[in-house]
Amino acid sequence: MFWIKNGRQYREQTSQKISWGHWFAFFNILWAVAIGSRYAFLIDWPHTFLGRLYFFISILGHFSFIAFGAYLLVLFPLSFIIKNERTFRGVSVIIATIATTLLLVDTEVFSRFNLHLSSVVWNLLVNPENGELSRDWQIFFTPMPLMLLAQMLFSRWAWYKLRSLERQKWIRGVGVLLTGLFITTHLIYAWADAYLYRPITMQKSNFPLSYPMTARTFLEKHGLLDKQQYETTLDQEGRPDTPMIHYPKQALSYEPVENKPNLFIITVSGLRQDAVQKEKMPALTEFAEKATQFTHHYTTGSSNNAAITGLFYGLNANYTDSLLNHKQTSVLIEKMQQDGYQFGLFSATNFKPSIFRQALFHQMKLPKLKAKNSQIDNQSAVKNWQVWFKQKSADQPWFSYLNLDVGELTRQQHLPTEAQEQAFYQAQLTQLDHQISLILADLNAQQALENTAVIITGEQGYSFQKTEEALLNYFAPEEIHVPMIVAWKELNTGEEDKLTSHIDVVPALMYNLFWVKNSNADYTQGHNLFDHTQSPREWALVSNYRWNVIITPNGTQYHIDNKGNYQKYDRTYQPESSNRPPLGLFLDVYQQNSSFMEK
CATH class of the missing domain: 3.40.720.10 (Alkaline Phosphatase, subunit A)
Structure with a gap:
């Protein structure tokens, strides 16, 4: 009887942690989308309605996938391993805080270098050869305690309101919508890449960990894309993900020249x-x-x-x-x-x-x-x-x-x-x-x-x-x-x-x-x-x-x-x-x- 009771209790606790994890993941999707919206002010804003619509679809689809994917890969297994719910929630809060802080830092990296965080870029940021730069980047870690506090408050509130939250039916519809947006993002990009629609293809590297789907090989195989024509267009007009150029930065002025040289x-x-x-x-x-x-x-x-x-x-x-x-x-x-x-x-x-x-x-x-x-x-x-x-x-x-x-x-x-x-x-x-x-x-x-x-x-x-x-x-x-x-x-x-x-x-x-x-x-x-x-x-x-x-x-x-x-x-x-x-x-x-x- 002891083993049966203990096993039932373990399953109930695990089920509670999994249910809580879904809401915690949803909370961090909102965090990620809010922080990720900063990329809209860092990129070359598309000039067409479809390009702008793609941005909003992609930001919701991408960050919801990344946040929920992190939950499935990290927090979901931990819900079976860590038995104590407080320890589990504490670990989840720390991981989520680190992730959101890194996302905030990534927005600033992208603003300065047009790159996302990588091992080389990270080494640049903490490079002891440039102490002034290192101190500059430390400023972006100052919101970390506030993020940690917000994560802790939601973690505690969601745990004690779990029964009430489990009765909410709209969350399933939101999950289906976000999944649909993620799939739609990749389908739209595959079309844009095949037909070189640059207001969309230039957004390829807007977000970290973004690898949009392409379908050129599939379309070529089924006769829907002319490979030779595609390569010719690419040679003449450049890669589809190329950014806008601001050249020259200022209007140029000149001194008068009397004897103009050849x-x-x-x-x-x-x-x-x-x-x-x-x-x-x-x-x-x-x-x-x-x-x-x-x-x-x-x-x-x-x-x-x-x-x-x-x-x-x-x-x-x-x-x-x-x-x-x-x-x-x-x-x-x-x-x-x-x-x-x-x-x-x-x-x-x-x-x-x-x-x-x-x-x-x-x-x-x-x-x-x-x-x-x-x-x-x-x-x-x-x-x-x-x-x-x-x-x-x-x-x-x-x-x-x-x-x-x-x-x-x-x-x-x-x-x-x-x-x-x-x-x-x-x-x-x-x-x-x-x-x-x-x-x-x-x-x-x-x-x-x-x-x-x-x-x-x-x-x-x-x-x-x-x-x-x-x-x-x-x-x-x-x-x-x-x-x-x-x-x-x-x-x-x-x-x-x-x-x-x-x-x-x-x-x-x-x-x-x-x-x-x-x-x-x-x-x-x-x-x-x-x-x-x-x-x-x-x-x-x-x-x-x-x-x-x-x-x-x-x-x-x-x-x-x-x-x-x-x-x-x-x-x-x-x-x-x-x-x-x-x-x-x-x-x-x-x-x-x-x-x-x-x-």
Whole structure:
């Protein structure tokens, strides 16, 4: 009889704790939704009714699922393990208080870095190297006693009112509604992701622990989605979850310039830093010796779009998708249009990278894009430039951009051995060097260099025996270390060995050629490439949609992806063991990455 009575009592107590747990979970759902509503003021608010409706549906569905899921995974098992109801409620209150406090902290993390809490971000917050920041974050733990008190009061009230609460029928309807909202959230997002409805897809990372469902593979399998068309749209308009961009932050103003300078930029896809040698490219090397050569220069990414983002916008490659989506042109291009510059735009790839037509030059008439399999023709691009250069008006300032390519041209040959690929690549460099010599001869013939800034650089380097897929997350020096050669009458000739990046070009041109009054922070993330009074860069950033790669002056690389994975590489791109990430550097990168995001 004792065992029967004891067993019945255990079941009744457990049943009471489970019933209480349901109401406690519901209380914390309300807490989570109330705190999570702060994200509405931190994100780029959608401009459509459906986008706004999705936000309200998702906040209710997501946080109800997270709160009730935590109850099922943690508190429900504890109701069987912890026999004493006071101890059980005490443990539940402590766990709930910690969770709600972390959610409050996460809202502030998201506000500052556009990231959610992770192990790396947490280490940044408590980093002893930055005591002021650590003290700043401690403020967000001050509401913890009040939260604890509220949890304790509800815990006690719900326990003594349990019989009355158990008679409430509406709670079941609320549970069904919240479950339905959670399912609806994922179904709506799956539809939006398949059809690139950005007012919804840009909300993908609004909330912590949010992993919306996608159904592209299912839709492709059943003929409801054209994969090729989807990828084309993605290439042209950027990733569907890209945030809004606020660029420039302020309207730009300029000092008057009497003798407006000309600007000529040549970019070569596949041009490595070690190619600028007399044995490989004598004409370019001779030009570099009479100009300023930045020998420790890095591109902003291992793709054409990423490189152009850095070079023409002064922004790191994380903003490429935002620029594509919002068709945002560069402040540099806008300034020259306002000043009545003559434009001469030429491309060996017929402006194939999507950023040219979709963003940078979207207001200009470019030649129609040829078929994907069309051959790259550097020679024709140079000839077309020569014709334009001779016919342009001498009474107006001019801007010319010449886009050449030796990397893709080499990779198209599908050469079986590295030796053959190197030989073909060198042959392409020889041809390119000859074409550059023709360009320089025309510039000298018209004495154009007297009032023209000439920039020759690589979009990205070239790695032998690598496929396009392998290059997506490959950041070896031969891929990202590129030449930067600038000829400008106000610069000294010779080599500069300071660490520089593509994002440093725009502030240099805007200040030294066009005399902008605004500070760099209004329109760029870069430093003035031509300014010798500034402190040298402590790091440069190369990135893509997944990885941020920090490069230090000694060539060491620190990689961190959007999931918090971390790896260190030495200057030869060999992985090194590193138990302690450079938290201060990561903090600087996170702050810079969010500097032009609209909130």
